[in-house]
Amino acid sequence: MSEVLVLVENTPQGIRKSSLELLTAARRLGSPSAVLCGAADDAAVASLGEYGAATVYVVPGTDGYLSVPAAEAIVDIAGRTNPVAVLVTSGPIGKDVAARVAVRLGAGIVTDATDVRSEGGVVTTSQTVVSGQWVATAQVTSATAVVTVRPNAIAPEAAPATPAVQTVDVAFSAAATGAKITASNPKVSTGRPELTDAAVVVSGGRGVGSEEGFGVIERLADSLGGAVGATRAVTDLHWVSHDLQVGQTGKTVAPSLYVAAGISGAIQHRAGMQSSKTIVAVNKDPKAPIFQVADYGVIGDLHKVLPALIDEIGKRKG
Amino acid sequence: MKIVVLVKYVPEPTATWKFAPDLTLDRGAVEGRLSELDEYAVEQAARLQEAGTASEVVFLTVGPAKAVDGLRKALAIGGDSAVHVTDAAMHGSDALATSLVLAKALEKTGFDLVLTGMASTDAEMSVVPSMVADRLGINQATFAGALSVEGGTVSIKRDSEGAVLEVSTALPAIVSITDTNPEARYPAFKAIMASKKKPVTTYSLADLGVDASSVGLAAAAVKVTSVTPTPARTAGTIVPDEGEGGAQLAEFLSSRGFV
Ligand SMILES: Cc1cc2nc3c(=O)[nH]c(=O)nc-3n(C[C@H](O)[C@H](O)[C@H](O)COP(=O)(O)OP(=O)(O)OC[C@H]3O[C@@H](n4cnc5c(N)ncnc54)[C@H](O)[C@@H]3O)c2cc1C
Ligand SMILES: Cc1cc2nc3c(=O)[nH]c(=O)nc-3n(C[C@H](O)[C@H](O)[C@H](O)COP(=O)(O)OP(=O)(O)OC[C@H]3O[C@@H](n4cnc5c(N)ncnc54)[C@H](O)[C@@H]3O)c2cc1C
Numbered sequence: 001m002s003e004v005l006v007l008v009e010n011t012p013q014g015i016r017k018s019s020l021e022l023l024t025a026a027r028r029l030g031s032p033s034a035v036l037c038g039a040a041d042d043a044a045v046a047s048l049g050e051y052g053a054a055t056v057y058v059v060p061g062t063d064g065y066l067s068v069p070a071a072e073a074i075v076d077i078a079g080r081t082n083p084v085a086v087l088v089t090s091g092p093i094g095k096d097v098a099a100r101v102a103v104r105l106g107a108g109i110v111t112d113a114t115d116v117r118s119e120g121g122v123v124t125t126s127q128t129v130v131s132g133q134w135v136a137t138a139q140v141t142s143a144t145a146v147v148t149v150r151p152n153a154i155a156p157e158a159a160p161a162t163p164a165v166q167t168v169d170v171a172f173s174a175a176a177t178g179a180k181i182t183a184s185n186p187k188v189s190t191g192r193p194e195l196t197d198a199a200v201v202v203s204g205g206r207g208v209g210s211e212e213g214f215g216v217i218e219r220l221a222d223s224l225g226g227a228v229g230a231t232r233a234v235t236d237l238h239w240v241s242h243d244l245q246v247g248q249t250g251k252t253v254a255p256s257l258y259v260a261a262g263i264s265g266a267i268q269h270r271a272g273m274q275s276s277k278t279i280v281a282v283n284k285d286p287k288a289p290i291f292q293v294a295d296y297g298v299i300g301d302l303h304k305v306l307p308a309l310i311d312e313i314g315k316r317k318g
Numbered sequence: 319m320k321i322v323v324l325v326k327y328v329p330e331p332t333a334t335w336k337f338a339p340d341l342t343l344d345r346g347a348v349e350g351r352l353s354e355l356d357e358y359a360v361e362q363a364a365r366l367q368e369a370g371t372a373s374e375v376v377f378l379t380v381g382p383a384k385a386v387d388g389l390r391k392a393l394a395i396g397g398d399s400a401v402h403v404t405d406a407a408m409h410g411s412d413a414l415a416t417s418l419v420l421a422k423a424l425e426k427t428g429f430d431l432v433l434t435g436m437a438s439t440d441a442e443m444s445v446v447p448s449m450v451a452d453r454l455g456i457n458q459a460t461f462a463g464a465l466s467v468e469g470g471t472v473s474i475k476r477d478s479e480g481a482v483l484e485v486s487t488a489l490p491a492i493v494s495i496t497d498t499n500p501e502a503r504y505p506a507f508k509a510i511m512a513s514k515k516k517p518v519t520t521y522s523l524a525d526l527g528v529d530a531s532s533v534g535l536a537a538a539a540v541k542v543t544s545v546t547p548t549p550a551r552t553a554g555t556i557v558p559d560e561g562e563g564g565a566q567l568a569e570f571l572s573s574r575g576f577v
Contacts, residue, residue: 300559308564
């Protein structure tokens with residue numbers, strides 16, 4: 001069975017959920033091989049095996065660089081294994097890696113796939129295009145397909161295997177090490193769940209009114225155990241940090257519950273949240289487009305509705 | 319230092335888009351514009367020129383005849399000249415082909431620094447900058463939230479999970495600019511008039527030495543097999559707040575198991 005190379009990400013908390021999603025998708029196309037940049041600890045190898053990795057390629061020497069060394073490592077491994085597909089998670093690093101790998105392998109590339117499957121032996125994808133307004137299906141006709149997959153689109157399923165671990169020493173080109181990370185300034189942790197992984201997201205828009213006013217969004221998020229999100233209008237005003245932005249140029253989220261308060265619902269915002277399972281909106285304007293995608297909406301002042309909601313949740317929790 | 323800015327002419331995002339029978343976006347049916355996300359790169363180039371860091375700024379687009387309107391908009395914001403690559407054979411090109419043509423055009427114009435948007439607002443792939451970098455064998459610093467150039471080195475700030483990274487690389491390099499950078503200025507009437515006199519050079523694929531059979535729909539390694547509208551969400555319940563909005567919302571959330 002043909003190999004499928006999967007770029008996986010290890011963190012101090014373990015292998016990322018999105019990497020397990022990729023391994024799950026890879027099994028539909030062939031035999032999954034994980035490509036792990038950095039050190040491979042036993043726990044990482046164990047969870048990659050649990051989700052079906054037959055091989056784990058460990059690539060040292062990528063620290064301090066963004067993405068080109070990872071791309072060259074994949075190209076190096078692909079040169080020996082002729083994979084049917086290379087799968088990476090959508091996001092800045094994933095896009096950079098996928099782009100370079102596609103050029104080097106002359107491989108067709110699909111980005112932000114929400115599904116990957118094999119149809120008659122051909123790698124076939126689904127993706128939403130045009131700010132989520134259309135669904136396109138495509139077939140990749142080159143020998144290898146390069147696909148970036150949206151996080152949270154494919155449910156991870158275990159399929160235990162015992163991976164063979166292989167260290168791959170790659171002679172990186174000058175271009176690979178030409179761009180160096182010179183500083184890394186850590187952000188203050190809020191203790192809330194990560195936006196893209198959270199089951200509940202509570203987002204505020206310009207209608208929240210002020211930086212102080214945004215506190216009500218955070219309180220509701222905490223009472224629901226969720227993450228905080230925002231519109232670009234809010235991040236442009238610096239009421240909250242940019243990494244909380246949801247939408248076309250921010251994060252794409254698909255939680256079980258998305259609460260949108262004081263958000264008009266511009267297409268660029270909806271593009272990042274409209275595949276959420278349940279959507280709730282609070283807006284004082286009955287014509288706000290956000291109500292078109294809401295399962296439940298309250299027309300009113302969020303500074304009245306949300307505090308009442310937080311109280312009520314408190315009472316129900318007892 | 320010579321800067322070339324890659325700009326894409328895209329359908330107006332707020333218009334209703336249509337797909338042609340060959341499943342490509344029907345660009346003739348929708349009003350076009352300079353991609354809003356490329357305006358951030360155009361503005362950065364204009365600022366680097368005003369600061370004396372850039373000696374020359376050129377805008378480069380690959381697109382249909384109408385794409386020249388996008389170049390004119392960029393030239394009204396700043397820069398000296400523009401290059402328009404247009405050829406009927408480009409219709410339906412995939413990202414591999416587009417990046418090939420852009421790389422060939424860049425070899426012709428010459429450059430020290432290439433600036434791009436973070437994504438187009440039509441296909442939104444965010445891959446062309448890295449692809450062009452790979453084809454030209456140059457350094458890349460993508461998704462720059464801020465940019466500075468000093469003595470042959472370009473430095474950027476890039477948002478990543480948990481940290482803001484600083485990345486530096488030597489020129490020649492390609493840098494993609496995010497929408498956390500300053501918005502493009504609104505060009506003054508005088509600047510718009512002056513821009514009409516700035517030269518725009520048009521190239522065909524043959525001018526760039528690109529074989530037409532290596533681009534276009536037939537050469538694309540990704541075949542779109544269907545395009546359908548996203549299923550509409552079922553209409554929800556919308557209630558006015560008459561003092562009970564918070565309680566009603568709590569009841570709804572509880573009925574769905576969230577409370
Ligand atoms: C290329 C491009 C990319 C973009 N990317 C993104 C993106 O990634 N994410 C994103 O969010 N946006 C993005 N935008 C911006 C987007 O077009 C909208 O401008 C933005 O989403 C609007 O944010 P908002 O809903 O907070 O503000 P507004 O549109 O100003 O809406 C505020 C809403 O709050 C309501 N309101 C006011 N006061 C109250 C109150 N007291 N109680 C209840 N409701 C109230 C109003 O009725 C209104 O509907 C992008 C735009 C472009 C051009
Ligand atoms: C709905 C839709 C879906 C598509 N899906 C695919 C697909 O799955 N696979 C595939 O290979 N192709 C696909 N294409 C084709 C693809 O859009 C083009 O090849 C395109 O030129 C490159 O991708 P992008 O527009 O997403 O650019 P991005 O990589 O998002 O662009 C980033 C930056 O590169 C520069 N740039 C991009 N294109 C140009 C240009 N023509 N001229 C000048 N500068 C430019 C701009 O600075 C831009 O901000 C699709 C097109 C559409 C309309």
